[in-house]
Amino acid sequence: METPVQTWGALGGMVSEQNDFGAKTAQYMENNEVYDLFSQLLKQVLVERPENPLKFLQDQLMVPPKFCVCVMGPPGINRSKYCQQIATDYQVKHIHVGKLLRAKKELKENLEAGDLVADNIVIDLVKAELLRNKGSGWVLDGFPRTKVQARALAAAGKELACSVDSLLLLHAPEDVIRERYAAKVAAAGFKMEDKQYLIDTRLQQYHRHVLGLAEIYQNTIRTIEVSGGDDDQNVTYSSIKTCLHHRAYSNAPLRMHRICILGPCGSGRSTQSEFIAKNFGVVHVDVADLLRKHQEASGQVCEEVPPEFLGDEEICSLVGARLRQTDCVRKGWVLDGFPKTKAQAQFLRQAHHWPSRVIRLQTTVEQVGQRINLRRLDPVTGISYYQSPDSVVIRQRLVTRDYDSAEKVKERFHLYVGHVERAMECWPSVSSSIRGDGDPEDVAKGISDKITMPTPIELAQDPNSGLQG
Structure with a gap:
């Protein structure tokens, strides 16, 4: 004689088998990703805290959820190339923080020395750019770099009407980083010995802050290994796409x-x-x-x-x-x-x-x-x-x-x-x-x-x- 199947509820206590209606209801909610849909809507409510939540939710159902992701990584691993590809494939804005900083002539000396620009300056530049793109999705290229920047981005969620869905951390061994950086220097017409101090400084700055970022984003960060050679870039981007968990047609496009x-x-x-x-x-x-x-x-x-x-x-x-x-x-x-x-x-x-x-x-x-x-x-x-x-x-x-x-x-x-x-x-x-x-x-x-x-x-x-x- 077959032993009747018993199941456990969400709190771990023994419960009776669900009746047919309950089982069909649960199946419907899962097949149509209703749980994930409401999770996405709840997140938006908590970010924007509208005066009229019901009207806000009605409006949200009429537009696709925004897709917001940050990409970080050490120098020399083609981070911006991957960010541009993400922006193209998912039809979002590519916000290249390095370009924003280089556009400021007064920051030229800091950048050439390999030093990090003061947090308040970077935060103001990025925040202004995000406000210009308010209401649309984006991929943030090279931000946040420090704990201060990460906390500022989280605190500005209501004003920016967005929250970070995930942070992608591109990781590579130091020898690969230096090899790729040397190739970029050579392609630009410089000698590596003239730029050695720059990569040393930038790597030192990166390692100093990356562990703090990983701690803040421990529940959303996804690490992607980047190996050497141009032939591996398609493999790396494939890994990036699998970590984004995005389906354009889904009710809940960020379903895990x-x-x-x-x-x-x-x-x-x-x-x-x-x-x-x-x-x-x-x-x-x-x-x-x-x-x-x-x-x-x-x-x-x-x-x-x-x-x-x-x-x-x-x-x-x-x-x-x-x-x-x-x-x-x-x-x-x-x-x-x-x-x-x-x-x-x-x-x-x-x-x-x-x-x-x-x-x-x-x-x-x-x-x-x-x-x-x-x-x-x-x-x-x-x-x-x-x-x-x-x-x-x-x-x-x-x-x-x-x-x-x-x-x-x-x-x-x-x-x-x-x-x-x-x-x-x-x-x-x-x-x-x-x-x-x-x-x-x-x-x-x-x-x-x-x-x-x-x-x-x-x-x-x-x-x-x-x-x-």
């Missing part, structure tokens, strides 16, 4: 990605989840890591018990608490190995943590067994190794976990297979499968395509798709 990656132990699930977190700027929620941290915080002995052997109630409580944290709400998330059962899937529905994509990695028990057979655990750090580490000290203390034995791996695989289909049935419109036994980069590309390709329901929201009924 909420992704579930399913697969048995040894399927490469965690590796792919890390790729997604990096490429899409979302939070990697590793259920096994949540359990380990929970055990440490409560003073329990950290047992290496795989999540599939734990009760649904315990796992759902941990996952629900993590997804309600601000970084997950603002950035979106990728759930690594959850939901594994129908009860866990129903929990996500009841708690209004609806995934935008559910992707299953398909592999065989033989393939899983071959991978797990290579895995060793460092009991000190908790890191798993599939190849021998360079450190002799680490190699000597590696162990094989009890749950990684051939018998346990087969048991875990069949336990997963016995539940995953029922879990995916809860999200038919956003669920798909992909082979997980290929090269990790090829698998990552396939997953990325699944995430970025609109579903039929999403296309139906596009007024130009011809699918609206």
Whole structure:
């Protein structure tokens, strides 16, 4: 006899299964992104605080939401080129703060020395430019650079009738930064030795302030790796676009990605989840890591018990608490190995943590067994190794976990297979499968395509798709 599925409410307490009307209502609200629409409207109300909120909301529904993003990064990595491309693709204003400053002759000496211009001067220039573009979206190129500038931008939200949707931080190793800067200097007809002091000063200023900015924007910042070479610029811009989460036809065009990656132990699930977190700027929620941290915080002995052997109630409580944290709400998330059962899937529905994509990695028990057979655990750090580490000290203390034995791996695989289909049935419109036994980069590309390709329901929201009924 099949055990009745029980679900959990948003506060973690046991509740009865929703009736048919409630389930259909929730499905409608999710399919049409009603939650995200009202979140966007609420944000605008709080920014502008109109005297007549009802009239204000009516007016807001008649215009597309504004798209406002800041882009920061060290010197020499073509930040302005990427900003211009964003402005072109999303039809917003490119506000190049460097050009605004260079237009002021009185600032020439500061700029040539590589010094930062005083905060009050930069803030006044940027604020004036934003007021000239009030009512439209924009991409701020090179602002804010300091905590003072970031706080000033936030404080001016009501006056400017906008708020920053996200801050993109372009990151590169210092050798790449210096190599790219040298190329720019050479292209301008100068010798690098004559400009060495400039890059040194600018890098020093950048590193001094970037950590403070990351702290202020910790719930909206998205870091994008920039590598050397012109051939990689298209790759970098592709990463930028995935981090913007913008769909022009959506009711809520800044909807965050909420992704579930399913697969048995040894399927490469965690590796792919890390790729997604990096490429899409979302939070990697590793259920096994949540359990380990929970055990440490409560003073329990950290047992290496795989999540599939734990009760649904315990796992759902941990996952629900993590997804309600601000970084997950603002950035979106990728759930690594959850939901594994129908009860866990129903929990996500009841708690209004609806995934935008559910992707299953398909592999065989033989393939899983071959991978797990290579895995060793460092009991000190908790890191798993599939190849021998360079450190002799680490190699000597590696162990094989009890749950990684051939018998346990087969048991875990069949336990997963016995539940995953029922879990995916809860999200038919956003669920798909992909082979997980290929090269990790090829698998990552396939997953990325699944995430970025609109579903039929999403296309139906596009007024130009011809699918609206």
